Amino acid sequence: MRPNDEAQMAEAVATATGAVRITGGGTRPVGNPVTGAVLETGGLSGISLYEPGSLTIVAGAGTPLAEIEAALAADNQRLPFEPMDHRGLLGTGGHPTIGGVVAANVSGPRRVQAGACRDYLIGVRYVDGRGTIVKNGGRVMKNVTGYDLVKLMAGSYGTLGVLTEVAFKVLPNVDCTGVLRINGLSDAEAVRALSMAIGSPFEVTGAAHLPVGPDGHPVTMIRIEGFEASVAYRSEKLRALLQGFGDVECGTDPVTGAKDWAQVRDVAAFHGTDGDVWRLSVKPGDGPQIAARLDGAKVVYDWAGGLIWAEVPQGTDVRARLAGFNGHATIIRASAETKTRLGTFQPEPAALAAITAGLRAQFDPRGILNPGLMA
Structure with missing residues (x-):
């Protein structure tokens, strides 16, 4: 089933006679296997609102992530949470969708500074397990009031409802990126260095360690972003702070930096x-x-x-x-x-599992939405 609008999606869920397996772009088959009729969100595609001045974008859940990022880049803006691309890791094809990003709360290296996908999600529309269309949040920050179902839907993997539309706060793109590298550290030394960098006042936006880097040797990487003069100043301060860990290299080549952090982001x-x-x-x-x-x-x-x-x-x-x-x-x-x-996910303590089961019973009383995926 591939509904072309929200009303068709609601009808598809309301008339379903058994379990449904919800899919977006088919790039991220994470979760326990689900048996059921396939329900695709790809027909709910397109950007319905983009206001660069208000730092707000609204799109159908089936909109390709690449389309969202291209629209933002044209106005020198970005999704702050740097969602990863799972295709290389999972060996899948297709294209990531913005609804899939929300459903799995996908967040990349910048989360250490900017926060997660759910922190920038300001509104959702979805179809619950009864086939009812639900709206929560809004298209601007001031409209997010009442029960925060927006955050609840992020990371629910389609087990509480089928997302049809999502709204985000976005941020301006960065002017310059600096990457500090320390070679040859052990895992323990690297984590100490990264913790020191994160705890500094120099606004680190990426902190990673590869025990086997691209050249086969350990490399520890720290990212700083912002205006060129600010990046230069903070990079020198961090270099001095971390000098006890060995030689600290610093580069600002945008191509090299983007490649290195894409490798971290996408594992x-x-x-x-x-x-x-x-x-x-x-x-x-x-x-x-x-x-x-x-x-x-x-x-x-x-x-x-x-x-x-x-x-x-x-x-x-x-x-x-x-x-x-x-x-x-x-x-x-x-x-x-x-x-x-x-089981794909970490088992929950009994008390939390009871709350989770109660929520699912309210949102999906027939138990048809991705049943067992998160069990």
Whole structure:
């Protein structure tokens, strides 16, 4: 089913006789396998409102992310949260959609400074499990009042409703980007350096460590963005702050910088490889110790060590290896059998699971929207 407007989407859900599997651009099959009739959002496409002066954009959920980014770039603006492109990591085709970004709350390296997708989402329209069209939030910041269903929909993976339209606050693009690099640090040293940079007053917008960088050696990267003079000043201050960790290189070449951070954002180190990929959300200072418990797994650190991408042998139960750790372990790439056996998402404590079940019962009383995807 591929509805062409919101009314058709509502009818499709209201008349569904069984489970429906909601898809956008088909680029991110994250979650437990879902069996049901396919319901596509791609027909709900197009930018319905863009006001550069108000820093606001509104679009159908099926609008390609590339279309959104191109429209913003034409007015020197951007989505602040730097959504990643999963296609290389997952080996998928298609095109990412803005509704898929919201449904999975996709946020990239800039989250350490700018925040997540949900922090810039100011309005949604969606169809709940009854087939009812619901609107929450607005098209400008001052209209976000009452129950904040906007934030609830971000990261719900289509289990509470089918997104039909989303509204965002956007920001001006950056004038200049500086990237500081330190070579050869151990994981523990790198996280200490990144934590020091993040804790400084110099507005770091990216903090990552690759134990195996593009040249095969460890590289620690710190990003600063803004006006050219400000970037130069803050880069020198950070260089002095971090000099105890070794030689600190600083570059401002826009092509090199964009390429390096795209590799971090899209986890390029694991493109075309065979292992399962897990996403670990942890306390940054605990990152190296937690990664070490994975016994030789390949890892990439983002968010100053708070986000660990780990590649492990197929079928590995990462949660069992990390029993008792403080954090969340999510399967991003694995076989359907592994996802079914282990569960894609970190199991919730009983009290939280009860709240989650209660919310789903209210939003989707028939249990037809992506059933079992997040179980």
